[in-house]
Amino acid sequence: MPEDRIRYFDHSATTPTHPDVVAAMLPYFTEHFGNPSSLYGIAEESREAIARARSQVAAAIGATPEEIFFTAGGTESDNWAIKGIAHAHRDRGDHIITTAIEHHAVLHTCAFLEEQGFSVTYLPVDREGRVDPAAVRDAITDHTILVTVMTANNEVGTVQPIREIGAIAREHGIPFHTDAVQAIGNLELDVDEDNIDLLSLSGHKFYGPKGIGALYIKNGTKIANLIHGGGQERGRRAGTENLPGVVGLGAAIERACTDIPAHAARLAGLRDRLLAGIMEGIPDVTLNGHPTERLPGNINLSFGGIDGEALLTLLAMKGICASTGSACSSGSDAPSHVLLAIGTSPQRARASLRLTLGDLTADEDVDYLLALLPGAVEKLRRLSGAGA
Ligand SMILES: *Cc1c(COP(=O)(O)O)cnc(C)c1O
Numbered sequence: 213m214p215e216d217r218i219r220y221f222d223h224s225a226t227t228p229t230h231p232d233v234v235a236a237m238l239p240y241f242t243e244h245f246g247n248p249s250s251l252y253g254i255a256e257e258s259r260e261a262i263a264r265a266r267s268q269v270a271a272a273i274g275a276t277p278e279e280i281f282f283t284a285g286g287t288e289s290d291n292w293a294i295k296g297i298a299h300a301h302r303d304r305g306d307h308i309i310t311t312a313i314e315h316h317a318v319l320h321t322c323a324f325l326e327e328q329g330f331s332v333t334y335l336p337v338d339r340e341g342r343v344d345p346a347a348v349r350d351a352i353t354d355h356t357i358l359v360t361v362m363t364a365n366n367e368v369g370t371v372q373p374i375r376e377i378g379a380i381a382r383e384h385g386i387p388f389h390t391d392a393v394q395a396i397g398n399l400e401l402d403v404d405e406d407n408i409d410l411l412s413l414s415g416h417k418f419y420g421p422k423g424i425g426a427l428y429i430k431n432g433t434k435i436a437n438l439i440h441g442g443g444q445e446r447g448r449r450a451g452t453e454n455l456p457g458v459v460g461l462g463a464a465i466e467r468a469c470t471d472i473p474a475h476a477a478r479l480a481g482l483r484d485r486l487l488a489g490i491m492e493g494i495p496d497v498t499l500n501g502h503p504t505e506r507l508p509g510n511i512n513l514s515f516g517g518i519d520g521e522a523l524l525t526l527l528a529m530k531g532i533c534a535s536t537g538s539a540c541s542s543g544s545d546a547p548s549h550v551l552l553a554i555g556t557s558p559q560r561a562r563a564s565l566r567l568t569l570g571d572l573t574a575d576e577d578v579d580y581l582l583a584l585l586p587g588a589v590e591k592l593r594r595l596s597g598a599g600a
Pocket of ligand 1 (some may be wrong): 224241284285286287288290315317362364365391393394414415416417423424425518
């Protein structure tokens, strides 16, 4: 019998917009449609809504509203942070430090800058996906103009020691950027305590709308514009504001950051039960990433003797949404750069399964998956002749 209920284990790919967030946005498509740059009453309402959202985003990360700039999402924020710092500091140097496990929004931006003559150090990570802060210190040269290290990895969930890394960058007077897209709502962040100069976030990863995000830019940071045009966002990010999106981003981040410990504890409880059940019920499976320093809703596994895509297909037929690595690299045949960087063999990297839990995950979904997964893995192993 076909399953009609969707069991969603892919919250790191995207999340549904929360109904309260949608409700907050709706008036800004219709009655409050004024262009914030215009000079009449309905424009004033739009300006106020944007100011409110800017305060909501700022409050969630310990910033001030003037330090928040709205963008079209995590990818744009990463591009702006990296290209903007690179271009504004070209006279000081041409060296960027990042890691081998960043999201492609960071890695491909760095590769583009290499084509423009910048040099980039891609720091390795250990078997659990952690960057050693001492390696950041050792990589710094007189020409280093930016350190960019993600807060938490989107594939294996490993959380980085960003506070220490930020402190090292600050000691050397080098701006520190972090892609915190996966961290918002899951980990408590404070840009001052965590020594962050630039931070990227994206609405659709924390129950807000897609196509809206923000870049935090610490006051006094010299950075070039990425998008040129009109004078919006105090002349730093042109284009008529995505008013409903901005309102949605503000509502979503306020909601997601209201009680992070409770949210994280619920997810970690479900995750630990799911992981224990998998480890007990399936032979030859390894957990990728850090055992404890990881996102509360992330499980990333490698199975001996199966193909990850085949497993996903079997699971999809039973109504289960999961992924192999990141949504962005699915469809390409290359094994995950993150799994390779933590020392996983190409074969085991292709035999991976990422389960990311969130608001849609209930106890019964965990039961359902636990009832199904051992049989699915066994079936694939039998078909490939690899297992007993
Ligand atoms: C999803 C994601 C992005 C990209 O954000 P978009 O808003 O989808 O452009 C960047 N970095 C990380 C770590 C992500 O998980």
